[in-house]
Amino acid sequence: MFVAPLLALVAVWAVVVPLFQINPRVFPSVGAVGTAALESIRDGTLIAHVGASLLRVGLGTLIGIVTAVPLGIAMGVSAGVAAFLTPLFRFFSVLAGIAWIPIATLWFGYGFGAIVFVIFNAVFFVVAYNTLLGVKTIPHTVRNAAASLGAGRWALLTEVLLPGALPNIVTGIRTGLGFAWRGLIAAEMIATNVGLGYMLFVARDFYRTEVIVFGMIVIGVLWLLIDRLVLVPLERSTIERWGMVRRA
Amino acid sequence: MxxxxxxxxxxxxxxxxxxxxxxxxxxxxxxxxxxxxxxAGVFPRAFLPGPLDVVKSFATLTYKGILPDYLQDSLIRLFAGAALGMALGIPLGILIGTSRWAHRICWPILLFFQAIGDIAWLPILLIWFGFGLTTMTFVIVYTVLFPVVLNTVLGVESVPRDLARAARSLGASPARVLWEVTLPGALPNIITGLRNGLGYGWRALIAVEIIVGTSGIGFMMFDARRAGSTTEILLGMIILGLLWYIVDAWILAPLERATGQRWGLVTS
Amino acid sequence: MKTLSLRNLAKTYFDPYAGAHVTAVHDVSLDVQQGEFVSVVGPSGCGKTTILNMIAGFIPYSGGEILLDGKPVVGPGPERGVVFQSFALFPWKTVLDNVGFGPKMRGVPKAERDRIAREYLALAGLSHAANRYPNELSGGMQQRVGVVRALANNPAVLLMDEPFASVDAQTRMTLQEELTRIWQERRPTVVFITHDVAEAVFLANRVVVLSKGRILDQVDVDLRRPRVWDDLVNDDEFKRLSARVLQMVRAA
Structure with a gap:
């Protein structure tokens, strides 16, 4: 059901390109994209590009989440501190990702370090900000309830603040990863010689539209897989099950 | 104490x-x-300049007229793209939200094209349109379009059916229902979509200006990168952050609150 | 044998908007015996919730002292269980895990605390809901969970802050009857805050009337137990006591 409209779109593409004899330098035929796909799978370049991109995203996101969540929770513990710091994090989450590319390449040089840094801070500020918001949304009575049932500082953190902020954290990860994914493609166009963004950008130099379109499909499918198979189920299992209000 | x-x-x-x-x-x-x-000299100046250097460079660039020009270019691109994105996105969202068939057909396609993401379009756009305003506008429209469409659909679907029924039984034609009930009901979501869309569009603009650049704040930053001038990069980042902060915190967020909270609809 | 005693308790706090100190509670002294059920009733703003929050240890007190079994109260602790008006259940935990939270904090092993939680859920007729999440239950059921969650921790005193104010009228009556039944079975020491005079009289051994941060008067309630609304609505003694308390509250 979900796939049918997409298949129809491919069918239209298969008919339109030969029908109007569109120049392959402008838009490739389905067959050419298929050939490019098979070729890149056979000679291993696809695996190399996808692997490089996923490694960067994975590493940057992991570092981002691991550092942002504890920080966000620590900041959210005191309402005064949270209110004071909110504008700062708002400012930096606005800058998250792409705007850091120029300075990241200056600090780390072109390559792996700069790209991972861009992804890290796309995730870091958005997740930290959302975690802070999440902790702020936990009703005071729920914290009091835990304290009066004998929860200490550590238990308050693990049993109340972390699960209470989790829906916001997951939303933050989803947003941050969205920025990171775009930042990745942009950074790879500028600052490296391997990865999906690089694959697209180099193909442009030789007018290889079939490689570009294939790369775009790969990027789309990968993101759909990440979003639908990991992020959406995660959101559902927390927010919907617990009946907590979803924040846009 | x-x-x-x-x-x-x-x-x-x-x-x-x-x-x-x-x-x-x-x-x-x-x-x-x-x-x-x-x-304290923890890092070399070339690596991390101080606030005063940035202020000085702000003054110089403003005096030379480069900064106002670039800023204007960036803002015009952003707002032209956003306006076009909304002009396309809101009607499309209402169509998809009200018609089950349109929903079935368009929803997977929308999700897929959203997943490709704006910046991945850049190489093929450069082949099609070259380095110019068309390419930039296309990317920004593309970025703004999806959040607006998806949120408009959500908004339309969240309008209680009884409201439309009430309007019909009070004598409103279907077209009037659309104008008097569906659109205002979906408005808080539409604004949320616009807010998200502009957030993404802003980033896309920077990326495009960096990669395609002939002018604009993103171009200024990358040009400075080539010259190794961290001061101007930092200046660019601060301007970007400030501008968006002002637009988001003082225009979009209050707008969202004014509609959503005023009417007691749950949005944010 | 008294359990809880408040001595010249006072609370002033700093209002940053007004830039001045405001006094919410003046000089309140009160003794609660072990196994006693005390209702504190008064109009909104009389300081009753502030007093409860101080006993619970959620907010510090600025004068006097609070003693529990002779020891001064500092901060929240498991010997003072709290039932909240807003239920304050953990939405991310099942009903069973909510009730087992207190024992878990004491380091009781999983199997044992599940047994305890099930025993208390049975007490409130909630055994069937053990694996549900709080948002899947009605308000009345959520507050039953709130009550047994506090009880499962075996507190020396149970503090209840208008616990039935946000459920519908019929459910409220059922909950009140259930609470008196559970109190008779377990004999916990209870401080019950409410603005509903009939509720205060129905539940308590003693009603404390509060006004503008001071204790106005106290009324002993010697109605026989078990108490059920069908009997008490026409009971002359109940009517007389309610009228008397109501008069004091309205004059306050």
Whole structure:
């Protein structure tokens, strides 16, 4: 059901390109994209590009989440501190990702370090900000309830603040990863010689539209897989099950 | 103890009267820390310049007229793209939200094209349109379009069916129902979509200006990168952050609140 | 044998918007015996919730002292269980895990605390809901969970802050009857805050009337137990006591 409209779109593409004899330098035929796909799978370049991109995203996101969540929770513990710091994090989450590319390449040089840094801070500020918001949304009575049932500082953190902020954290990860994914493609166009963004950008130099379109499909499918198979189920299992209000 | 209480009380009352202060004061320690780090010489100047260097470069670039020109270019691109994105996105969203068939056909396609993401279009756009305004506008429209469409659909679907029924039974034609009920009901979501869309569009603009660039803030930053001038890069980042902060915190967020909270609809 | 005693308790707090100190509670002294059920009733703003929050240890007190079994109260602790008006259940935990939270904090092993939680859920007729999440239950059921969650921790005193104010009228009556039944079975020491005079009289051994941060008067309630609304609505003694308390509250 979900796939049918997409298949129809491919069918239209298969008919339109030969029908109007569109120049392959402008838009490739389905067959050419298929050939490019098979070729890149056979000679291993696809695996190399996808692997490089996923490694960067994975590493940057992991570092981002691991550092942002504890920080966000620590900041959210005191309402005064949270209110004071909110504008700062708002400012930096606005800058998250792409705007850091120029300075990241200056600090780390072109390559792996700069790209991972861009992804890290796309995730870091958005997740930290959302975690802070999440902790702020936990009703005071729920914290009091835990304290009066004998929860200490550590238990308050693990049993109340972390699960209470989790829906916001997951939303933050989803947003941050969205920025990171775009930042990745942009950074790879500028600052490296391997990865999906690089694959697209180099193909442009030789007018290889079939490689570009294939790369775009790969990027789309990968993101759909990440979003639908990991992020959406995660959101559902927390927010919907617990009946907590979803924040846009 | 008492002095601190008085200070805090003063701060709370000041920010109560001028809410803008609450957004500015927290940056004072950050700038102070930044100054301290650069003055102490922890990093070389070329690596991390101080706040004063950035202010000086702001003054120079403004005086030369480069900065206002670039800023204007960026803003025009962003708002033209956003306006076009909304003009396409809202009707499309209403169509998909009201028609089950349109929903079935368009939803997977929308999700897929959203997943490709704006920046991945850049190489093929460069082949099609070259380095120019068309390419940039296309990317920004593309970025703004999806959040607006998806949120408009959500908004239309969230309007209670009884509201439309009430309007019909009070004598409204289907077209009037669309105008009087569906659209206002979906408005809070549409604004949320616009807010998200502009957020993404802003980033896309920077990326495009960096990669395609002939002018604009993103171009300025990458040009400075080529010349190794960290000062101008930092200046660009600060301007980007400030601008978006102003647009988001003082225009979009209040707009969202004004519609959503005023009407008691749950949005944010 | 008294359990809880408040001595000249006072609370002033600093209002940053007004820039001045405000006094919410003046000089309140009160003794609660072990196994006693005390209702504190008064109009909104009389300081009753502030007193409860101080006993619970959620907010510090600025004068006097609070003693529990002779020891001064500092901060929240498991010997003082709290039932909240807003239920304050953990939405991310099942009903069973909510009730087992207190024992878990004491380091009781999983199997044992599940047994305890099930025993208390049975007491409130909630055994069937053990694996549900709070948002899947009605308000009345959520507050039953709130009550047994506090009880499962075996507190020396149970503090209840208008616990039935946000459920519908019929459910409220059922909950009140259930609470008196559970109290008779377990004999916990209870401090019950409410603005509903009939509720205060129905539940308590003693009603404390509060006004503008001071204790106005106290009324002993010697109605026989078990108490059920069908009997008490026409009971002359109940009517007389309710009228008397109501008069004091309205004059306050």
């Amino acid at each position: 008492n002095v601190w209480l008085q200070c805090w009380s003063g701060y709370v009352r000041l920010t109560q009267r001028w809410p803008a202060l609450a957004a500015i004061v927290p940056f004072i320690p950050v700038v102070a820390l930044w100054t301290a780090v650069t003055e």
